Amino acid sequence: MNTKDIVYIALFAAVTAVFGLFPPITLPITGVPVTAQSLGPMLAGAILGARRGGLSILLFVVLVALGLPLLSGGRGGFGVFLGATGGFIVGWVISAFVIGLLIEKFWDSLHIFNAALSIAVGGIVVLYAIGNLWVSIVVDVSYWQATVGAAPFLIGDVIKVAIATAACLAVRRAYPLISRAR
Amino acid sequence: MITLENVTVEFDQRRVLDDISLSLSEKRIGIVGANGSGKSTFVRLLNGLQVASSGTVRVDDFDAAKDGRKLRRHVGFVFQNPDNQIVYPVVEEDIAFGLKALKLPKDEIDRRIDEVLARYGLSEFRNHPSHLLSGGQKQLLAISGVLVMAPRYVIFDEPTTLLDLRNRNRVERAIAELDQTVITVSHDLDLIAGYDRVLVFENGRIACDDVPAIAIPRYREMMA
Amino acid sequence: MIAGLYIDGNSALHRAAAGLKVLALVLLGTGVFLIPDWPVLAVLLVTVFILYPASGFGPRILWAQIRPILWLLALFFAVQLWLNDWQAGLVVIFRLAAIVSFAGLVTLTTRTSDMLAALERAMKPLARFGVNPEKVSLAFSMVLRFIPVIAQIGHEIRDAQRARGLDKSVLALVVPLIIRTLKTADDVADAIDARSFDPD
Structure with a gap:
């Protein structure tokens, strides 16, 4: 891990915090709030790769736990991990790692489909698996009930997968970090 | 004394510096040249940020290829954008950053921080968040962070480009007062007009190497 | 620098070591799940509440900790009432309220810089694993x-x-x-x- 890796890790944690400063957009009809912040883990994984991306989001999550109000809406402290969304925040770390792992695998022949697939698997499938499990334990409901409850948030996350995919491909052309790492 | 012998630097088969040999012993050395002329690569060689593809770079007793770590302590480097070289959120923490690497005792660290902050009129900002300083104060903080390491040489890579006139004057004065050997890369020709020697870079070679009174007009001609 | 959620004060909790407070939080977080009786949990919750004025925080600050999870508490209670009985409902919400309000208290009484320093100390032993x-x-x-x-x-x-x-x-x-x-x-x-x- 050289100096540049440490700086990338720290700056993507800062980017994730900055995404939390944008006001959430409320989706029409469902009224579900969508924040830009969960783009952070997707981009960290897709641009920095598994190890650096995962560590970057871990760094962010630890700072939140230490009491910095870095989550969207100025939330922070230990309390947020005990709430219903706690699993999603912890899940971001694994989500970024998985996205990075898949993007690295596809790197040499990366195109819109396998990039979108990588980000969707890490950013939706893996993330929701962890988040919903957390909800089912904290709220004491079945896993299936938790999954149904989380469904409205899917729309926002599908949009974010699309944005992260396009951004990952655009940045790959200008700044190919993953190939440089290997 | 800085000595380069047949130094060539290549990136992806592109020759950025082409067979440079020279020695520098003046106290104030200015470096000018168009973007991409190799001037930034040249100064990066001097503190080991850039390694030569071939040839040798020596600064006093240090060989850049062998004594990288010692060379970095011997030759300080101040960059264009202070925002990119202040790495700690509080002023004193940032100045202490380089000192911690020197493994100095705590009261010596404190003493050096006090001294350098007083020198640049930043004492009242010791516990201040670094991002709330003005552009000129940030550049002075960046210079402080380098000077506490007590280098013998200080390289400035376009130190005043991002500053307004008042802050430019402040930083210019701070540079002028330094006891160290100063090497300044600048597009601001006034900044180096009073220097001892000016190198003009063009396409990876030194097109002119003379006193400012000759080199600067020559550079203006080349750019016309 | 980003201001933390810390509120200045000079209570025993403010002065307690950051590492100790985090340890207490972990113990409480584990402990409440070992207690199955709502009256015991109620006593615990009231104790945590009393720590707020004892640390110099008014009811408004306590309320600010509880308010974000209020709807969640109501939901949990309703779910338990539906699946089990009201006693089970009280057990679930007292547990959560106790942890969240104690976590809030730790965050409110500890400077982020102290928390960071404690974390750095805690990480020292990890050096042998390449950290x-x-x-x-x-x-x-x-x-x-x-x-x-x-x-x-x-x-x-x-x-x-x-x-x-x-x-x-x-x-x-x-x-x-x-x-x-x-x-x-x-x-x-x-x-x-x-x-x-x-x-x-």
Whole structure:
């Protein structure tokens, strides 16, 4: 891990915090709030790769736990991990790692489909698996009930997968970090 | 004394510096040249940020290829954008950053921080968040962070480009007062007009190497 | 620097070591799940509540901790009432309320810098597994340092895109933001190397 890796890790944690400063957009009809912040883990994984991306989001999550109000809406402290969304925040770390792992695998022949697939698997499938499990334990409901409850948030996350995919491909052309790492 | 012998630097088969040999012993050395002329690569060689593809770079007793770590302590480097070289959120923490690497005792660290902050009129900002300083104060903080390491040489890579006139004057004065050997890369020709020697870079070679009174007009001609 | 959620004071909890408070939180968080009786949990919850005025915090601050999870507590209670009985409902909500309000108390009485220092100390033993505490400490500090820098870059890009009529496009913000962040990172890494940061 050289100096540049440490700086990338720290700056993507800062980017994730900055995404939390944008006001959430409320989706029409469902009224579900969508924040830009969960783009952070997707981009960290897709641009920095598994190890650096995962560590970057871990760094962010630890700072939140230490009491910095870095989550969207100025939330922070230990309390947020005990709430219903706690699993999603912890899940971001694994989500970024998985996205990075898949993007690295596809790197040499990366195109819109396998990039979108990588980000969707890490950013939706893996993330929701962890988040919903957390909800089912904290709220004491079945896993299936938790999954149904989380469904409205899917729309926002599908949009974010699309944005992260396009951004990952655009940045790959200008700044190919993953190939440089290997 | 800085000595380069047949130094060539290549990136992806592109020759950025082409067979440079020279020695520098003046106290104030200015470096000018168009973007991409190799001037930034040249100064990066001097503190080991850039390694030569071939040839040798020596600064006093240090060989850049062998004594990288010692060379970095011997030759300080101040960059264009202070925002990119202040790495700690509080002023004193940032100045202490380089000192911690020197493994100095705590009261010596404190003493050096006090001294350098007083020198640049930043004492009242010791516990201040670094991002709330003005552009000129940030550049002075960046210079402080380098000077506490007590280098013998200080390289400035376009130190005043991002500053307004008042802050430019402040930083210019701070540079002028330094006891160290100063090497300044600048597009601001006034900044180096009073220097001892000016190198003009063009396409990876030194097109002119003379006193400012000759080199600067020559550079203006080349750019016309 | 980002202000934490810390509120200044001089109570016993304010003065207690950060590591100790975190340890107490972990013990409480585990302990409440071992207690199955709602009256015992109620006593515990009231004890945590009493710590608020004891640390110099008024009811308004306590309320601010509880309010965000209020709807959650109501939901949990309803679910338990439906699946089991009201006693089970009280057990679930007292547990959660106790942990959340104690977690809030730890956050309110501990400076982020003290928390960071405690974390760095706790990480010392990890050095033998290849975790370098100096690198980790640098990374933590840099996040705090660069949040305002990156936020500023974000503002600049948004203004530029607004001038081009692209302010509705998230992508027109995200891509330049990432590229400029990476460029910044390269410069920062150079500056750190130039200052001979070399913990190995």
